[in-house]
Amino acid sequence: MxxxxxxxxxxxxxxxxxxxxxxxxxxxxxxxxxxxxxxxxxxxxxxxxxxxxxxxxxxxxxxxxxxxxxxxxxxxxxxxxxxxxxxxxxxxxxxxxxxxxxxxxxxxxPTHYHQLRQTGVRLALSTIRLGRNPQLAGIKHLNRLEQVLIRTELEQTGADEALVLDTQGLLVECCAANLFWRKGEEVFTPDVTQAGVNGIQRQRVMRLLAAQGVRVREVSVPPQILEQADEIFITNALMPVLPVVEIDNRFYRSRTLFNRINEHDFQGNL
Missing domain, CATH: 3.30.470.10 (Aminotransferase class 4, branched-chain amino acid transferase, N-terminal domain)
Known part of the structure; x- marks a missing residue:
């Protein structure tokens, strides 16, 4: 309808x-x-x-x-x-x-999210870069040609989602999701003040972790930083949280933080 x-x-x-x-x-x-x-x-x-x-x-x-x-x-x-x-x-x-x-x-x-919650998500680095524009960054405006190109390229691979950088080669997000990773006790997410979307679920996860005493650091870093990550997961309003198991043949096994967030009742007032 x-x-x-x-x-x-x-x-x-x-x-x-x-x-x-x-x-x-x-x-x-x-x-x-x-x-x-x-x-x-x-x-x-x-x-x-x-x-x-x-x-x-x-x-x-x-x-x-x-x-x-x-x-x-x-x-x-x-x-x-x-x-x-x-x-x-x-x-x-x-x-x-x-x-x-x-x-x-x-x-x-999209029922495939139920399956991906069990199997995990495979990411592939996209060659399509997001333009930096602080006036439009963070919001979901209707100009989505970058995402259309990213999705079109993604469909030529065997991956489930794309890992997306900006024009300076820094991590931003996925095609239709925000990105988080954990190294030891520290949790990170890309800064989206220059490009990308500040998703509702991204904000919820940050509030949830803050309530548990975990500060999420918003950073501007290249994708190589993910090679040091112990755990990676992605979020959007529909998923709402999915674990990442592979990025271009590098594998991730831990679901410690994912399990903690996934078990939380997101209908609570955070």
């Missing part, structure tokens, strides 16, 4: 700036027992992205209600929400845009 501005339909105006310029943002959430998992966090993500992109005139109350109504039609699944600047403007100018567009899409939950 697809809803546009609260109406069940699949046709978006070609004049909408999401079509013209990728002028908008999105979030993807799990549906559990007919409810949007972490609804508040997903709405806050969209609001923060719209503030960064200077998108105004979003009916947030309507969007919240539409998300809840859509989720209630399924027991489990995936809910994707897109907010665009809407219709209006000439060329790049946003002048004349009166109302942001709200798009909600439902799909099935």
């Amino acid at each position: 697809i809803w546009i501005n609260g109406q069940p339909q699949e046709h978006l105006s070609v004049r909408d700036r999401a079509v013209q310029f990728g002028d908008g943002c999105f979030t993807t959430a799990r549906i559990e027992q007919g409810k949007v998992f972490d609804l508040r966090a997903h709405l806050e993500r969209l609001q923060q992205a719209c503030e960064r992109l200077l998108i105004r005139d979003v009916d947030w109350q309507a969007l919240r209600q539409e998300m809840k109504i859509a989720a209630a039609t399924r027991t489990t699944g995936v809910l994707k929400v897109i907010v665009s600047r809407g219709v209006g403007g000439r060329g790049y100018s946003a002048s004349g845009c009166q109302q942001a567009s709200r798009i909600i899409m439902l799909s099935d939950y």
